[in-house]
């Protein structure tokens with residue numbers, strides 16, 4: 001890797017959640033330096049947040065349009081922008097930077113509609129820019145190992161996929177109590193038409209697709225809102241049908257009392273089954289038919305995919321931040337290759353991109369249509 005990439009950030013000001021995680025992730029493998037930002041919609045907060053992040057005041061911008069233009073004109077302008085705003089701004093901000101010739105690392109969900117997502121995919125291809133989407137959990141070594149295991153036929157033909165993502169932090173109407181994070185998540189103007197569905201349902205969907213390598217063709221789904229007065233869903237349950245005959249179920253809820261961040265995946269094939277639990281990410285359980293359960297730990301996984309996503313020796317836990325850093329490392333490998341006119345490095349091929357984001361939007365779109373139609377079986381639109 002020749003040099004650190006110059007990183008800009010939109011969103012992630014003081015009091016924000018995921019922007020700070022991105023800043024840590026970008027530093028773990030020393031591939032980036034944060035040099036510019038439009039960190040908040042409020043100009044004073046943007047300036048104060050930039051100072052706290054040690055960004056040169058001349059490169060702290062009051063709005064993202066000015067930032068995209070000014071950075072594109074500088075000889076030492078940013079190589080890539082991280083987008084960590086509420087969902088409704090993902091598409092407009094990404095569009096501004098792609099059109100300015102700047103690579104994008106965007107948080108999920110990709111956009112607030114399938115049309116927006118498809119347009120971003122078109123723009124990224126048109127401008128030949130890397131567009132990484134931070135589905136964090138795809139950075140875990142054991143998730144990548146699981147994916148490789150499925151791809152190489154270790155489970156046989158896939159029959160059943162069960163994925164769930166349960167949290168309890170929206171069990172009360174926090175959006176009415178001044179919570180910044182709950183406020184926009186419960187507001188259709190800023191979250192889009194999907195509440196829990198867009199926020200964590202897409203993570204569950206992505207994990208299931210990422211590991212199995214399969215997208216469902218039809219979905220029957222129900223959304224529900226448990227908290228009185230809340231404008232968007234806080235619970236989703238869906239049945240999934242796959243082209244090869246496999247069946248799946250997806251459940252995501254933000255009102256599951258006692259649950260913190262319980263993202264769990266099980267995949268069953270004709271030869272074996274596997275289980276991954278996000279809250280215990282350094283291990284993967286694999287059980288062959290009529291055999292004993294193997295507990296495969298990070299660092300002993302014997303796969304290139306897991307080794308590439310591992311930093312410290314077996315027995316020293318890695319976790320959420322390292323998974324996030326893995327996406328940043330893979331994005332850096334791709335950005336350097338694209339800018340040098342070289343093929344993408346094979347070891348970066350596990351990166352989650354705008355194409356995955358479009359599939360996530362197809363999932364949201366189908367769930368919304370099914371729900372509105374009394375949970376009828378609904379085809380995913382391509």
Ligand SMILES: NC(=O)c1ccc[n+]([C@@H]2O[C@H](COP(=O)([O-])OP(=O)(O)OC[C@H]3O[C@@H](n4cnc5c(N)ncnc54)[C@H](O)[C@@H]3O)[C@@H](O)[C@H]2O)c1
Pocket residue numbers: 010011012013014015016017018019038039040041042063064084085086087089107108109134135136180181184199
């Ligand atoms: N990958 C993950 O695991 C993960 C986890 C949490 C959130 N997210 C995603 O990250 C995004 C942000 O979520 P959050 O929880 O950090 O939200 P947040 O409310 O904590 O932060 C949003 C930030 O965006 C800023 N912002 C709003 N409008 C802006 C504008 N016009 N210009 C510049 N900044 C602006 C806000 O001031 C704030 O600093 C969401 O899309 C969410 O889905 C992803």
